[in-house]
Structures are given as C-alpha cells and as structure tokens.
Amino acid sequence: MIQKNYYKAIIIGGSAGSFPVITEILANLPKDYPIPIIMCLHRLKDIREGFSEALNAKSAVLVEEPYDKQKIKGNRVYLAPSNYHMQIELGNTFALSTDIMVKHSRPSIDVLFESAAYNYGKKAVGIILSGANSDGAQGLKTLKSKGGFAIAQDPEESRITTMPKAAMKATTVDKVLETKDIIRFLKKLV
Amino acid sequence: MVEDLQLNDIRKLTDRVMEKYGYDFKDYALASFKRRIIFILNEQELRSIDDLLERILNSEKAFNQFLSDLTVNTTEMFRDPEFWSYLSKEVIPKLKNSKIKIWHAGCSSGEEVYSMAILLKELDMLDKVTITATDISNSILDKAKKGSYTLSKMETNRKNYEKFGGTGKLEDYYSLNGRIASMNQDLLKNVLFVEHNLASDGNVLGKFDIIMCRNVMIYFNSNLQDKVYRLFHKSMSSGGHLAIGIRESMVWSSIANKYLCLNQKEKVFKKIEE
Ligand SMILES: C[S@@+](CC[C@H](N)C(=O)[O-])C[C@H]1O[C@@H](n2cnc3c(N)ncnc32)[C@H](O)[C@@H]1O
Numbered sequence: 001m002i003q004k005n006y007y008k009a010i011i012i013g014g015s016a017g018s019f020p021v022i023t024e025i026l027a028n029l030p031k032d033y034p035i036p037i038i039m040c041l042h043r044l045k046d047i048r049e050g051f052s053e054a055l056n057a058k059s060a061v062l063v064e065e066p067y068d069k070q071k072i073k074g075n076r077v078y079l080a081p082s083n084y085h086m087q088i089e090l091g092n093t094f095a096l097s098t099d100i101m102v103k104h105s106r107p108s109i110d111v112l113f114e115s116a117a118y119n120y121g122k123k124a125v126g127i128i129l130s131g132a133n134s135d136g137a138q139g140l141k142t143l144k145s146k147g148g149f150a151i152a153q154d155p156e157e158s159r160i161t162t163m164p165k166a167a168m169k170a171t172t173v174d175k176v177l178e179t180k181d182i183i184r185f186l187k188k189l190v
Numbered sequence: 191m192v193e194d195l196q197l198n199d200i201r202k203l204t205d206r207v208m209e210k211y212g213y214d215f216k217d218y219a220l221a222s223f224k225r226r227i228i229f230i231l232n233e234q235e236l237r238s239i240d241d242l243l244e245r246i247l248n249s250e251k252a253f254n255q256f257l258s259d260l261t262v263n264t265t266e267m268f269r270d271p272e273f274w275s276y277l278s279k280e281v282i283p284k285l286k287n288s289k290i291k292i293w294h295a296g297c298s299s300g301e302e303v304y305s306m307a308i309l310l311k312e313l314d315m316l317d318k319v320t321i322t323a324t325d326i327s328n329s330i331l332d333k334a335k336k337g338s339y340t341l342s343k344m345e346t347n348r349k350n351y352e353k354f355g356g357t358g359k360l361e362d363y364y365s366l367n368g369r370i371a372s373m374n375q376d377l378l379k380n381v382l383f384v385e386h387n388l389a390s391d392g393n394v395l396g397k398f399d400i401i402m403c404r405n406v407m408i409y410f411n412s413n414l415q416d417k418v419y420r421l422f423h424k425s426m427s428s429g430g431h432l433a434i435g436i437r438e439s440m441v442w443s444s445i446a447n448k449y450l451c452l453n454q455k456e457k458v459f460k461k462i463e464e
Contacts, residue, residue, distance in 0.1 A: 067439040068408040069415075081437050087221040095221040096437050098405050099262045115221050118194065142193070 007149070007189055008123040009072070009088075010035055011116045013109030013139065015042040015131025017159030021179050022129070026059035026077060028183045033061050034074040034190055040086060040112040041079065042105055042131065052079050068096040080107035087115035103135045113139025122147035125189070127182065129153045131163030137170035144171045151185070154178045192231045192238070195224055199239040203227065210247055213257070213326075214389045217414035222262065230259050258329045262409060265298040266346050267305045267360075269404070270436050271353035273456040278309050278354075281431055281458060285399055290319045293398040293425065295388060295418075296406030297323040300334025300373075301347065304363070306402075307377035312357045316380065322395055324386035331383045337364075337373030344371045388418050397427040405435040412442060419443040423461070432459045 014022060018041060029037075043051055055063045055077070065081040072078070072092045080086035081096065085107050089095040095115075102108035109128070113136060116124050126143040128136045130153055144150040150173040155161040157178045167173065177185060200223070204215045215223070227242075236242050246253040268274045282290075297303050303323045310316040325331050339347070344360070351360045364371040386395065388406070401422050407415045422432060423445045432440075432449065434457045440446050448463040 065437075067437050068435075069412060069439065069442065084437055087225075089219060089221045095219050096408050097222040097225075097262060098264045098408075099222060099225065100264055111225070 002185070002188055004188070005034075005190060006123065007035055007125050008120050009116060010037045010125045010127065010186065010189075011113055011143070012037065012039040012127045012129065013041075013113065013131075013136035013163075014039070014129035015109075015133060015135065015160075015163055017130035017132075018153075020159075021153065021182075023055065023058040024179050025183055025186070026055060026061060026063070029059075029061055029186060031060040031062075032075050033186075035186075036072050036074055037061070037077040038072070038086075038088070038112065038116065039077065039079050040107045040109045042107075042109075042133075042135070043082060051082070055079065066094040066096075068094065070094050080112065082107075085111045087111060088119040089115075090119065092119070103133065105133075105135050109136035110139035114142045117143040117146040117148060120146075120148065124148035125151065127151045127153070128164050128167040130158035130160050132160045133162060134166035136163060137166040140167045140173070141171040144173070149174050151175045151177055151182065153182070192228050192236075195228060195239065200224060200227065203239050203243065206243055206247060207253075211253060212390070213387065215260075217389065217411045217417075219409055219411050222409055223260075226260050226262070230256065233259075254327075254329060258327045261327060261330075263298045263327075263330055265301045265405075266343075266350055267301040267308075268347065268350035268354045268356075269302070269305075270456070271350050271355075273433070273436060273458075274305060274309060274350075274354040276453055276456045276458065277433070278313060281400070281452070282309070282313060282315065287399065288318065290315070290400070291396060291398045291427070292319060292321045292400045293395065293402070294321065294323040295386070295401065295403040295422075297325050297331075297334055297383075299330055299339075300337055301339075302402065302404070303334060303381060304337060304373050304377055305351075307381065308351075308356065308360075308363055309354075311377065316377075319380055321381040322384060322398075323381055324384045324395070326385070326387045326389075328385050331385060335378070335383055337375070337378070338370050339373075341366075341369045341371060388421070389414060392417075392421060394421070394425045396425065398425055398430060399427050400431045400433070401426060402433045404433060405438075408435065408438060416443050419445050423448065426461050428461060428464065430461045432461070433457060434459075 063077040084096040087095045152164040449459040
C-alpha cells in the first residue's frame with residue numbers, strides 16, 4: 001500500500017544512460033509537484049554549467065543546483081552541483097562538501113542517499129537509475145534499512161544495467177520499475 | 191564497521207577535545223563532520239567514540255593526526271578557473287593602493303596560495319602584495335610551505351591553469367624531482383603562513399584588501415559562519431573584496447547588506463559600508 005502525502009523527499013541517483021530517463025520523468029510531472037525531488041547524477045567535472053539548464057528546458061518543475069545551507073522545499077527539483085558532495089542536513093537544508101571522492105565520484109550517490117536515509121528515515125523514496133558503476137547501491141541499502149522505499153529502474157529497460165543491478169543485489173528493493181511506471185508511481189504519492 | 195553515530199556521541203567528542211586541547215568543533219555542520227568521524231573510526235579500526243577519545247586524549251601526536259583527518263583538505267590550483275580569470279581581469283588590476291594585502295583563510299595545502307602568487311606574477315604585481323595564509327592545522331601548513339605535489343595532482347592543476355588563461359605554462363613555476371613537482375619558492379617571498387583557528391581566534395590579523403575563504407565555511411553551521419563573516423568584516427579594508435566558494439551564499443549573514451555583489455556566479459563581494 002502506498003500512502004499519499006506521506007513521503008518527504010524523493011531521492012534519485014543516476015549515471016550513464018540516465019539522462020533521458022530523468023528528462024522523461026521531469027517532463028511528465030506537474031509544475032506544482034509538492035514533494036522535493038533531490039538528484040545526484042554523475043557528470044563530467046569540467047562541465048559546470050548547462051546541465052540544469054538542459055533539464056529545466058524539459059521539466060515543468062523548476063530545477064536548481066542548491067547552495068550550501070539552502071532550505072529544501074516542495075515544487076522543486078534539486079540537482080547536486082558539479083564537484084561537490086550534496087547531503088541533507090538536520091533541519092532540512094542542504095550541506096555541500098568537497099570531501100574526497102567516494103567510489104571515484106563527487107558528487108556521490110551513496111553520500112546523498114545515506115544522509116537522506118538518516119534525515120528522512122521511513123519518509124524517503126530512493127530510486128536508482130541506469131549507470132555503469134555501483135555507486136548508489138550502498139546508499140539505497142542504508143535508505144532501505146532506515147525504513148525508506150527503494151526502487152530500481154528495470155534493468156531490462158536500463159541502457160546500462162550495472163547500477164540498478166548492483167542496487168538490487170545490495171538490498172531487497174521494493175519495486176523494479178520501467179520509466180513510465182516510475183512516473184505513475186511518483187504521481188500516486190501525492 | 192561503524193555506520194552511524196548518535197548526536198550525544200559527537201557532543202561528547204567535541205566537549206572532551208575542547209576541554210583538553212581548546213579546539214572548538216561544536217559549531218561544525220553535522221552531516222560532513224559526522225562522515226569524517228565515521229571515516230576516521232573505520233580507517234583506524236576503532237569501534238566507538240570512547241576508543242577514539244582514549245587514543246587522542248592520551249597522545250598529542252595522535253590528536254594532531256586526528257585534527258588533520260577531521261578537516262576536509264581537498265583543494266586544487268585555480269579551482270573554478272572562471273573565478274580566477276575574473277579575479278585577474280576585473281578585480282586585482284583595479285586595486286590602486288601601492289601595497290595590497292591578501293588573506294587566504296583556510297588555505298589547506300597551499301594550492302590556492304600558489305595560484306594567487308602565479309596570477310600576481312603574471313600581472314607583474316607580485317612585489318606589491320603581501321599574503322597571509324592561514325589554516326587550523328599546522329601539519330597542512332607545513333605541506334603548503336613545502337609546495338610539493340604529485341604529478342597526478344599537477345595534471346588537474348595544469349588543466350585548470352590553462353582554462354584560467356595563464357600567460358605561460360604551469361611548468362614554468364615548478365621543478366620536477368621524480369614524480370613530485372616542487373613549486374618555485376620565490377613565489378612565496380611575500381607570503382606568511384600562520385596557524386589560525388576561525389572558530390575561536392577572534393583577533394584581527396590586519397586590514398586586508400582581499401579575503402579569500404573558499405570551501406571552508408561550508409563545514410560550519412550558520413552560527414559559526416556568521417561569526418566568521420563578522421571577523422572578516424572587521425578585517426576588511428574599506429572597499430575590500432571577499433571571495434567565497436561558488437556554491438556558498440552570504441545572503442543569510444548579518445553583514446550581507448554592507449556588501450555589494452560584484453559577481454553572483456563567482457561569488458565576489460565588495461565592502462561598501464563599515
Ligand atoms: C576544503 S579546504 C579549502 C581549500 C581552499 N580554500 C580551496 O577552496 O580549494 C578547507 C580548509 O579549511 C580548513 N579549516 C577547517 N576548519 C578551520 C578553522 N576552524 N579555522 C581555519 N581553517 C579551518 C581545513 O584545515 C582545510 O584546509
């Protein structure tokens with residue numbers, strides 16, 4: 001049973017092959033989607049700009065890269081800025097960090113998911129999309145162990161299956177979904 | 191493996207460290223601070239805060255190691271190249287005083303200081319400037335003074351330098367010994383490295399024309415951030431410039447209305463009111 005208006009945040013991790021999935025999800029959510037969507041997507045470190053602009057062009061919900069200590073709100077999609085880890089801080093704000101890379105990544109999906117797990121507990125939804133490494137598996141496991149709801153993109157549909165498969169191996173996910181069903185699921189939450 | 195820590199464990203650690211060594215970590219931002227401590231516990235194969243306390247309260251050497259592991263030291267030369275281009279085109283050449291003073295607060299292993307010295311040298315302004323470079327950790331300041339970096343780090347530094355638009359080659363500024371690059375020490379002729387703790391040393395180190403504090407205050411809570419902003423304000427010459435990290439914001443600070451934002455993207459501010 002999925003409870004309406006229960007979840008406080010939707011946390012998404014993706015890497016190679018996830019960009020079209022993300023754009024499709026964002027293109028299909030209403031402008032006033034009330035649950036904050038917090039994303040960590042691997043990208044080239046050198047590309048500081050253009051990424052959130054590209055997402056904004058497709059998304060009805062406003063996409064932004066947060067500043068350190070910025071308050072987390074609904075009707076927003078947040079994207080981890082390039083070259084920083086993004087964490088959720090007590091009091092529902094963002095905390096950025098330049099700490100060493102985790103599994104060769106900064107931003108790291110594990111770091112985001114773990115901090116979301118500790119701050120939102122049962123009220124977090126975690127989604128791992130297509131990608132060519134295992135970042136996010138540990139984080140999704142922690143999120144699940146704190147009572148959160150874990151989803152992996154269906155490897156049948158994923159362009160690159162390593163990441164969703166690693167997540168499914170690390171923990172028992174609640175659902176394995178194709179993009180269109182992820183969208184349907186997110187709409188049912190509100 | 192330690193996976194999580196309770197808030198009261200963290201409080202206990204910061205209280206005992208404060209009592210014994212006088213370092214105040216209670217106002218560090220929790221998420222990153224907790225991650226660092228968990229990282230230290232697991233790396234040293236300790237099982238609890240009590241084990242860690244036993245180690246660091248009984249050995250100053252162990253405490254110093256702890257201090258440098260606790261703070262995040264990652265840095266690069268010319269990190270955010272566009273920021274440095276802006277500084278070199280729009281800010282520094284416009285400083286008209288005969289002597290210019292710069293403060294790097296939280297200079298880590300020195301990359302930021304060498305970047306500044308190189309930038310000044312290329313503007314032919316190195317002799318006009320004195321630089322004060324501070325950090326909480328003495329061992330990191332030793333690294334900064336030495337200025338020896340691995341070749342793989344130099345590769346990142348070189349790419350940044352080229353994007354910044356340096357007029358020469360980064361190789362002009364160091365010599366190679368095996369796989370270690372040693373920065374030319376004449377870049378440091380007007381640089382003073384000083385141990386200084388932003389969390390507790392409220393004394394003014396001077397009046398500066400430029401204060402750089404990039405990616406340091408993200409590790410502080412807003413309370414401590416504001417205290418540091420006020421210290422910077424007191425240490426700033428009139429018309430001086432403050433540069434913070436590109437994902438930081440000073441709009442929430444109590445000194446925000448005394449500054450004009452010169453560049454919103456690169457986060458450079460100018461003092462317009464005492
Ligand atoms: C991530 S580094 C930033 C280096 C450089 N400014 C940059 O942007 O690349 C953060 C530095 O802040 C220093 N630091 C942390 N707490 C401090 C404090 N209370 N006082 C002074 N320096 C501190 C750390 O030791 C570390 O070297």
